[in-house]
Every structure is written in C-alpha cells, then in structure tokens.
Amino acid sequence: MKAYESRSIQRVFLVACGGSCALMYPSKYLLDHEAKTITAEVYSSNEFIHRNPKTLDENALVILCSHKGKTPETTEAAKFAKNNGAMTVSLMYVEDAPLKNESDYIVNYSWAPAGKKEQYSEIMNYAVLYRLTLGLLYVKEGNEKYHSLLSSLDSLGEVFEKADDQFRDKAKQYAEKIRDEDIIYTMASGSNYGVAYTFAICILMEMQWVHSHAIHAGEFFHGPFEIVDKDVPFILLKGLDDTRPLEERAEIFLKQYTDKVLVLDAEELDLSDLDLEMRGYLAPMVINYVLRLHAVEIAEERNHPLETRRYMFKVAY
Amino acid sequence: MKAYESRSIQRVFLVACGGSCALMYPSKYLLDHEAKTITAEVYSSNEFIHRNPKTLDENALVILCSHKGKTPETTEAAKFAKNNGAMTVSLMYVEDAPLKNESDYIVNYSWAPAGKKEQYSEIMNYAVLYRLTLGLLYVKEGNEKYHSLLSSLDSLGEVFEKADDQFRDKAKQYAEKIRDEDIIYTMASGSNYGVAYTFAICILMEMQWVHSHAIHAGEFFHGPFEIVDKDVPFILLKGLDDTRPLEERAEIFLKQYTDKVLVLDAEELDLSDLDLEMRGYLAPMVINYVLRLHAVEIAEERNHPLETRRYMFKVAY
Numbered sequence: 001m002k003a004y005e006s007r008s009i010q011r012v013f014l015v016a017c018g019g020s021c022a023l024m025y026p027s028k029y030l031l032d033h034e035a036k037t038i039t040a041e042v043y044s045s046n047e048f049i050h051r052n053p054k055t056l057d058e059n060a061l062v063i064l065c066s067h068k069g070k071t072p073e074t075t076e077a078a079k080f081a082k083n084n085g086a087m088t089v090s091l092m093y094v095e096d097a098p099l100k101n102e103s104d105y106i107v108n109y110s111w112a113p114a115g116k117k118e119q120y121s122e123i124m125n126y127a128v129l130y131r132l133t134l135g136l137l138y139v140k141e142g143n144e145k146y147h148s149l150l151s152s153l154d155s156l157g158e159v160f161e162k163a164d165d166q167f168r169d170k171a172k173q174y175a176e177k178i179r180d181e182d183i184i185y186t187m188a189s190g191s192n193y194g195v196a197y198t199f200a201i202c203i204l205m206e207m208q209w210v211h212s213h214a215i216h217a218g219e220f221f222h223g224p225f226e227i228v229d230k231d232v233p234f235i236l237l238k239g240l241d242d243t244r245p246l247e248e249r250a251e252i253f254l255k256q257y258t259d260k261v262l263v264l265d266a267e268e269l270d271l272s273d274l275d276l277e278m279r280g281y282l283a284p285m286v287i288n289y290v291l292r293l294h295a296v297e298i299a300e301e302r303n304h305p306l307e308t309r310r311y312m313f314k315v316a317y
Numbered sequence: 318m319k320a321y322e323s324r325s326i327q328r329v330f331l332v333a334c335g336g337s338c339a340l341m342y343p344s345k346y347l348l349d350h351e352a353k354t355i356t357a358e359v360y361s362s363n364e365f366i367h368r369n370p371k372t373l374d375e376n377a378l379v380i381l382c383s384h385k386g387k388t389p390e391t392t393e394a395a396k397f398a399k400n401n402g403a404m405t406v407s408l409m410y411v412e413d414a415p416l417k418n419e420s421d422y423i424v425n426y427s428w429a430p431a432g433k434k435e436q437y438s439e440i441m442n443y444a445v446l447y448r449l450t451l452g453l454l455y456v457k458e459g460n461e462k463y464h465s466l467l468s469s470l471d472s473l474g475e476v477f478e479k480a481d482d483q484f485r486d487k488a489k490q491y492a493e494k495i496r497d498e499d500i501i502y503t504m505a506s507g508s509n510y511g512v513a514y515t516f517a518i519c520i521l522m523e524m525q526w527v528h529s530h531a532i533h534a535g536e537f538f539h540g541p542f543e544i545v546d547k548d549v550p551f552i553l554l555k556g557l558d559d560t561r562p563l564e565e566r567a568e569i570f571l572k573q574y575t576d577k578v579l580v581l582d583a584e585e586l587d588l589s590d591l592d593l594e595m596r597g598y599l600a601p602m603v604i605n606y607v608l609r610l611h612a613v614e615i616a617e618e619r620n621h622p623l624e625t626r627r628y629m630f631k632v633a634y
Contacts, residue, residue: 011356017535017536017538017539018536018538018539018540019539019540021536021539029368032368032370032371032372033368033369033370033371034371035371035372036371036372037372038372039328039356039358039372041356041358044533044535044536044539045535046506046535046560046562046563047506047507047533047535047560047563050506050507050559050560050561050562050563051346051349051350051507051559051560052350052559053349053350054349054350054351054352054353055349055352055353055354055355055356071539073535183500183528189363189364189367190364190367190368201536201539201540201541202540205540205541205543205544206540206541206543206544207543209543209544210544211500211528211530211544212530212544213528213529213530216361216364218334218361218362218363218364218390219334219335219338219361219518221334221629221634222334222335222336222338222361222388222518223335223336223518223519223522223523224518224522224523225628225629225634226522226523226524226526226626226627226628226629227522227523227526227527227528227529228628242367242368242369243363243364243367243368244367245363245367246363246364246367249634252634253628253634257628309543310543311542311543311545311570311574312538312542312543317538317542317566317569317570
C-alpha cells in the first residue's frame with residue numbers, strides 16, 4: 001500500500017502462465033469495472049515479453065504469479081518489466097525462488113491441494129490478488145469497496161465449508177456420469193471466465209487428458225454453438241456479476257440442445273456471509289472451489305490421478 | 318482522420334462478435350506494440366456492454382464490426398459506447414444496416430466468400446482495421462509506419478495470388494488427410510492468435526461441426542500440451558511478428574509428439590511485395606487467406622458445405 005503511494009500508476013499488467021494466468025481474470029474484471037483512471041491487461045508471460053507493450057513504463061504496475069516461483073517465462077517477465085521501469089509485485093506459494101530476485105515486492109499466499117479445505121482463506125491466491133488490485137483503487141481512487149472486500153474475505157472460510165457440504169456428493173455423482181467422456185467444454189463470462197479457462201486447461205487437459213475448451217458465453221452464439229448436440233458435454237458457470245445475463249442465455253440454449261450439461265450456479269450457494277456488493281467478485285472463488293471438488297471426484301472415478309503427467313517436467317520442451 | 322484530430326483518444330476498445338471479433342486481434346497487437354500513449358482492448362460485444370468498463374468515456378474510441386451490420390449485440394454495443402461519450406466507428410460489408418444508425422462513422426469493406434480472390438484487397442476487413450488503428454497512431458503520435466502500411470496494402474492482391482498458387486493443391490491434400498477427424502486444435506501467438514481463433518470457432522466448430530479450440534502457443538506448455546498424442550491433430554500458425562519464438566517452440570514439441578500437425582509458416586510465403594517493417598503485421602492476413610483455401614477443401618472433402626447450420630438463424634437463441 002505504501003509502495004502504491006510513491007508512484008503514478010496508469011496501467012496494470014497481470015502476467016503469468018497457465019493456471020496462474022487464469023487467476024488474473026477476476027482481477028482484470030474488477031479493475032475494468034471499478035477503475036476510473038487505470039487500465040488492466042492479462043498476458044501469458046512469454047507473450048508479454050515478446051509483444052513488448054510500448055506503454056510498459058514507470059507508470060505501470062506489473063503483478064505476476066508463479067506457484068513455486070520458478071516458471072522461467074514469468075521470472076523473465078518480471079525482469080523485463082523491471083528493466084522497463086515498471087513496479088513489479090509477484091505472488092508465490094513458496095518463500096524463496098528465482099522470481100523473488102527479479103521482483104520489487106513478493107507476496108506469499110496459502111495453498112493446499114484440490115479438495116482440501118485449508119487452502120481457502122483470506123490469503124489464498126485469488127484473495128491476495130483482489131487485495132492488491134482493489135487496494136490499488138483504494139489508494140489511487142479512494143474506492144471504499146476495499147473495506148467490504150477485507151471483511152468479506154474474513155468470512156470466506158465458512159462459505160467454502162457450506163459449499164463443501166452442499167456439493168461433495170453431487171460432485172461424485174457428476175464424476176460417475178461423465179467418466180467416459182473424451183471431450184468436455186466449459187463456459188462462462190465476466191469474472192468467471194478465468195475459472196472456466198483453468199478448469200479446461202489445467203484440470204481437464206493437463207490433469208485428465210480430456211479434450212476441452214473454455215468458451216466465452218457471449219461468443220458461444222457466434223460460432224461455437226453449432227458444435228452442440230445431445231451427446232456433447234458442457235459445464236456452464238453462472239456467476240453473480242453484471243455479465244450473468246450472458247451465462248443465463250447460454251443455459252437456456254444448452255438445456256434445450258444437449259442432455260449433458262452441468263450448471264454451477266452461484267445463486268444456489270450460500271453467500272450470505274459475504275457483503276452484497278462483493279458477491280459478484282467473490283463468486284468465482286467459490287465456484288472454483290466447487291469445481292475443484294469435481295476435479296477430485298473425476299480423477300478418482302477415472303482412475304487417473306490429478307498428478308499424472310506425460311510431458312510436464314518429464315521431457316524437454 | 319480528421320475526426321481523430323478533434324478528440325483526445327487515450328483508449329481504443331475493439332468490439333464485435335465471433336469472426337468479426339477475431340478480426341480485431343491483429344489490430345490490438347499493433348496498438349500494443351506501437352502505441353506510446355493509447356491502450357487497446359478486445360471484447361465480445363455483449364461482454365463489453367455488461368462488463369461496462371469504467372474508463373469508457375469521451376476519451377475512448379470504440380471500433381466495432383458486424384458483417385451485415387445487424388448483429389444485435391454489436392448494434393447495442395455501439396449505442397452503449399455513444400451514450401458513454403465515446404467516438405464510435407463501425408465496419409460493415411453492407412452499406413445500410415441498424416449498426417449504421419448507432420455509429421458516428423461507418424466504414425465499408427470489400428468481401429467475397431472463402432477461396433475467392435476478389436475479397437483480398439486494400440479495402441478488405443483486416444486492411445480497413447489496420448488503416449483505422451495505425452492511422453490513429455499516425456495522427457496522434459506521428460507514427461510514420463502508416464505510409465508503409467498503405468503502400469504494402471496496395472501490393473496485397475499480388476501476395477494473395479502467389480499464396481493461392483502455392484497452397485491450393487496442398488490444401489486439398491491436407492483436407493483428404495484430416496477428413497475423418499472429429500477434433501482439430503489450432504495454435505498461434507501475437508498477431509496471429511485471432512486467425513487461429515476464427516479458424517477454430519467459425520470454420521471448424523460453426524461451419525464443419527468439428528470440435529476445436531485455439532490454444533495460445535505460450536500457454537500450450539502450461540497445461541494444454543498434456544492432451545497431445547500421436548493421433549491428435551493440430552494446425553500451428555507461424556507468423557513473422559516478435560512472438561514468433563513462441564510458435565517455433567510449439568512446433569518443435571508438436572513435431573516430436575504428434576503425427577498430425579500442419580504448420581503454416583509465413584516464412585514460406587512470398588511476401589517480397591510488402592515493406593519489411595509491415596510483414597509481421599500483415600502475415601496474419603495472408604495466413605488467413607491460406608487457411609480459407611483449406612476451409613474450402615475441407616468442406617468439399619467432408620461433403621459438409623460451409624453454409625450449413627443447424628441453429629444459427631434457424632432456431633431462437
């Protein structure tokens with residue numbers, strides 16, 4: 001917070017790879033929706049470096065994330081950003097790693113494997129990101145929702161508890177139903193798109209070797225929906241932000257034309273512990289928790305552990 | 318051009334749906350890479366409206382596109398942008414349509430169906446977009462590459478002629494090879510990503526009912542690549558912009574782990590008629606032309622005309 005005060009910040013670049021990059025989407029949504037003077041962009045680390053945005057300068061804040069702090073592209077991106085004069089803040093789960101040496105500031109976050117409740121707290125990855133981005137708007141633009149964020153994050157543990165009780169059995173039933181599918185699409189819009197993206201690329205493609213694609217719920221009707229038929233499975237996320245009408249429209253179509261749709265609707269969750277004005281922003285975190293319950297059950301049912309890889313960290317690439 | 322002079326423009330929003338939205342990606346790349354003071358964002362029309370970016374005001378330029386000018390979300394987006402004080406410029410193929418009534422300026426572009434040479438000229442959709450975006454930088458920041466763009470666009474017709482001669486037979490051979498595939502991934506980075514995206518959602522999913530997904534070549538190694546095996550088909554685009562190393566890295570991996578990869582490399586095209594400094598930006602247009610040749614042959618080989626739809630304009634959605 002103090003660091004923000006010392007600089008003019010006109011642009012935020014949210015930079016990371018894969019699952020860590022997906023984490024950035026809700027914060028971009030928040031910045032787009034709330035910031036009067038600051039723009040936000042999400043880039044995969046290597047794209048960021050090579051694209052070399054000309055507006056990356058001393059008026060930019062670059063927020064990076066790498067779980068173990070040793071994703072080479074992200075470390076390189078931090079170095080690149082610093083060399084261009086930007087302020088760099090990096091999130092890591094571990095305390096010491098190469099990324100630390102290339103960043104102005106490091107913020108650690110809590111984490112536990114999917115399906116374990118401990119990971120869900122006010123210092124988990126999404127929460128830390130929101131604190132950094134809404135915190136920026138608090139300092140620079142006096143956005144008072146920051147207080148509401150902090151108090152809501154304090155209650156997040158209980159919200160996850162309730163979601164866990166509500167969805168553990170349902171997740172198992174879903175896993176039994178789709179165990180033999182070789183393609184499953186995910187879909188969402190707004191602050192929830194990143195959650196659909198991470199479930200597609202990290203859980204289904206990377207950890208289960210199931211074909212997938214995160215379709216944007218608005219784009220769906222301009223091409224992708226022609227792929228739908230009775231046998232094509234979809235997971236549709238319905239959040240509580242202002243883009244919900246896009247997800248609702250997709251739901252009506254999917255329910256009519258495929259028999260294999262799972263709808264995870266934040267309205268069915270008990271979010272009463274969260275401030276009303278924060279629910280749209282925090283719903284992706286809860287939906288992500290619920291999806292991780294599904295991941296665990298799918299892995300179990302398919303007898304394909306979430307840790308199994310054929311290429312990652314095994315071959316040269 | 319005159320219109321640009323009358324306004325302060327700090328932000329460009331590129332807004333459209335589906336294939337028209339995909340058109341916007343190369344222009345975003347150009348703005349990111351060249352603009353010193355102006356930021357650029359791409360949004361699907363309905364996401365743009367509901368996300369409601371707070372920086373959308375009288376200092377914003379909103380460029381929209383709808384082929385027939387009657388995509389309801391895009392007309393609505395133009396209206397929304399104007400109500401927020403932004404300048405709106407809309408691209409259409411037709412001369413008169415609802416989008417016109419909601420836009421400050423209309424620019425028409427030339428077009429012909431895939432595989433027909435007439436569509437490729439200095440007033441085709443991508444070309445008009447570049448003229449609008451690089452033209453903005455010429456007016457606002459004195460970017461002299463604008464002249465280079467104009468002279469290169471004059472030669473585009475010949476470039477397409479040569480690409481046509483070079484790839485028509487190859488496209489047919491490729492179509493024969495993949496006619497029975499039910500999933501084909503596409504991949505690219507930088508200015509070429511939009512071309513991979515439009516081939517995935519418009520050609521493969523919409524027009525051929527083949528499962529697909531445009532994977533970003535940098536993100537590929539952070540999840541999606543675990544899906545690769547000998548039998549999984551990929552189309553990899555290699556452009557000439559500064560993100561080419563990402564595409565080269567993906568190529569090495571794909572050639573090692575799948576037997577079904579088509580690489581379309583802009584270095585194999587004869588681009589000698591284009592100014593050297595424009596080749597990176599214009600390569601996506603030529604690659605897109607080559608891909609459209611493939612689309613025609615794939616449709617022919619699969620006996621599934623590009624015009625066939627089951628939902629679009631046929632059912633309510």
